[in-house]
Amino acid sequence: MTVTKVNLETLQALLTNEPLLAAKNQFGEQGVSRLKSILYFLKRCARYATVNEKSNLTVFALMQPDSLVDTLRLNHATAFQYGVTVLGSIHSLSIEIREDGSPFVWQSIPTQIGGVIQTGIVYQLLQSVETFSVNGVAMPVGKVIEDAVSQFCLNYFTDLKEALVAYRDSMARTSKCHLLRQAWAEQDRLWFVNEPEYRLRRALHNYLYSYLRHDDIDLREEQNVDDSHPVDIKIVWRMENRSAIIEVKWIGKSINLATRNITADYGDARARTGADQLAKYLESHRQEAAKEDTRGYLVVFDCRRKLLKPSATAVTKANGLHYQNRDIKYNPKFHKTRQDFEEPIRMFLEPVCV
Amino acid sequence: MSDPAAYFDMLSLGERMSDLIEGFSRPELHLLSYASCLLSLYEGHPVADWGYEFISADNGLPFAQEIDMAIDIALGLGQVYPKGPLMLLSPEGATEVSELRQLEGNRTRERYLAGAADCLLVFNPGNVREAFNYDPAISFLKDGRHTAWVLTDPVVERFYANFHQLREALAYDAHDLSVPLVTWLKYLIQTGRTHDSYKS
Structure with a gap:
């Protein structure tokens, strides 16, 4: 525009x-x-x-x-x-x-x-x-940064991991992030819309763009699913010859509300697939750009709910928060075996419970 | 050898950004030097008077070779030093810029540099970038994914026209140029986001 x-x-x-x-x-x-x-x-x-x-x-x-x-x-x-x-x-x-x-x-x-x-x-x-x-x-005062309490009292991050944790705790957990809210099929946050991937990437990218000091930050566009752009979000810090690549995955269910058909149902395995993809990319990147310090981050948006049927219109606290503290088991544990692979960050997204 | 105007601009903006946002990155400094140049256009000056030109970088944002060279020289002299992913002005750099500010030509530039840097009182660096992504010259080059001079004659003419309208709307000749720049950036963000929301 x-x-x-x-x-x-x-x-x-x-x-x-x-x-x-x-x-x-x-x-x-x-x-x-x-x-x-x-x-x-x-x-x-x-x-x-x-x-x-x-x-x-x-x-x-x-x-x-x-x-x-x-x-x-x-x-x-x-x-x-x-x-x-x-x-x-x-x-x-x-x-x-x-x-x-x-x-x-x-x-x-x-x-x-x-x-x-x-x-x-x-x-x-x-x-x-x-x-x-x-x-x-x-x-x-008009809101330029939509979800910020103050437009002026802002805390910037220079550390990506800190920024991701802050996003998880302040924006993602209760879907305070206005872009993240667009990924939900309904207001009680039981399911995602069909194919929410781009919205989730964009929500995270938007936050990092505003709060993380960086040289460049690239977001993989919605249409780009080919191998020429395998990375979801890439961030560069030239002063330190560093870069970070973020692989974004989601687990839980997505739904077509009109037909009440579940369009996707993902569990831990999808997160492990994301870890594999990230490790492969890091390995091929290491071969091509050995002098650059590149680190990989796997971010998993978790909207799993227990016993959630397509016909459900509400969820109890017990079922809604069942997976709140259920960490994903990774095998292999790339974050233990690779120096360039950071510990994955799971962002559990709370539903509105009855 | 660095362009003297670019060197002064880099030190002056670097000092203000070190104070306001605890340091600066190269793209941020290029962006604010571009904003400073736009403020000189706002006051009707020819773009050639600015002293150096801008092209579009890989990320689509403005880039000035003279500013980049100035940063390299300042790092070498210790007038700027790295701190993590950012850079800060050193005490030596602060002394240098203080002396350079006494020069007649630099006193004029200082208004534009101060006006540009002070937009960081209202916006964070990310939102300044976002605003300029909606800048007509920048977005055209970014969408076309090619590197070219940013402030070509048609682009400058359009800026003169836009800024004339802005000056009339403000209804006064601002001494403090942060007022028109903040207004212009808010305008870019609002209209740009509105258009993007229609697209999606």
């Missing part, structure tokens, strides 16, 4: 909700600078602390001095130190960004200055909704 002529309606809608522009219109270039100082704080803070669905975070910048705030600050606020003041998960935090860019943490915001703060620029994260208020006018 290419952008040729600008769609003015779309552009105008974006500008109406653009906090940087609102700050400029209200406070001039100084407003832009102060709003950016808030964003800078969020960026740096995210190196040491994380946000979740329960986080309550307020970061504000006053646009003019206020003697009451100056007085109360002495008793209610202290200088914020990155990597010291807040570590781990943020529960509730109120930060003032001073004119020189230095952050101050307020133990609580006294009610007498609540109104004063609103005359400046205020960022708020509450129940996964982010807003900017500029002189009391609030505007929501």
Whole structure:
């Protein structure tokens, strides 16, 4: 897709909700600078602390001095130190960004200055909704990264395994990932749609594209099933002359809901086939590109449910979670015998149980 | 010998990216130098004034040979050093860029470089890449899978037209160029994703 002529309606809608522009219109270039100082704080803070669905975070910048705030600050606020003041998960935090860019943490915001703060620029994260208020006018922050709690407090990964584990735990397990949700045949997540492979690859690729620092990341397109493109996802880090190839498999059942026919039913054997394929590819790649450090990762999306009939419309907790902790037995154990084969990562996908 | 403009651009962007996102990769640096060049087009400057040109790399994203050479030289001089899969500006590099910023010609470029780097306050590097994948010049070359100059005359003319519309919509001459760039990238992402969802 290419952008040729600008769609003015779309552009105008974006500008109406653009906090940087609102700050400029209200406070001039100084407003832009102060709003950016808030964003800078969020960026740096995210190196040491994380946000979740329960986080309550307020970061504000006053646009003019206020003697009451100056007085109360002495008793209610202290200088914020990155990597010291807040570590781990943020529960509730109120930060003032001073004119020189230095952050101050307020133990609580006294009610007498609540109104004063609103005359400046205020960022708020509450129940996964982010807003900017500029002189009391609030505007929501649009989601560029759909599934992220915050668009600004982001933690990047430089390690692929860490990124895969994070995806498994935060996005895959409860199908929080919006692209992964498209792989399900129905909303209770009992079965996949027919041929969900590309959707699963794309979901994982999308997450890694956003959260993993990399040089290049290639996704095998839906139509590509020939030997010239055997790899599902390939990631390259040129600085370290390294690459990773990810083989994506799924186990469980897929269904055609209209006919109630099971279109595929895969068990452990499919995961073992994936391991074989990956090992073969690594071996042939090693022959051709001996100087490159390439590692293989097998990712298995597991939607197995116990005793699930095609006519079922619900699953009990016992049957739905039966395979939650049932690891796949690999034979041969390539991750034990090959140095370039990482331990397979199984992502059990929970259904909605009755 | 590195192009002086490219060397300054690399150091300046490298410094900002080291600070904002704890380092940079080569493709990321090329991408932000391209964004900086686009900001000079946004202000109506001829593309030839930028000093170096961009081709499309294997991954379809913009690549400038002069920027790549600048990185190699800086690594050799210790002004940039590797840290894991990324690179960081060293104290020597910080001193060098601080001195280079005093030069008249570089002070003008600095606005474009700062505007480009500051988009990382709003987007992560992956989403900046995504936005530029929807860039008209880039996506055409990527779909055709061939390497070519990115900013040809027709492409530049189209940018001038698009940016004229953006300037009119913003209704002010931005000193801080992160505002138009952030708006432009959001526009690319929104329209690009909408079109992709119609396709699927």
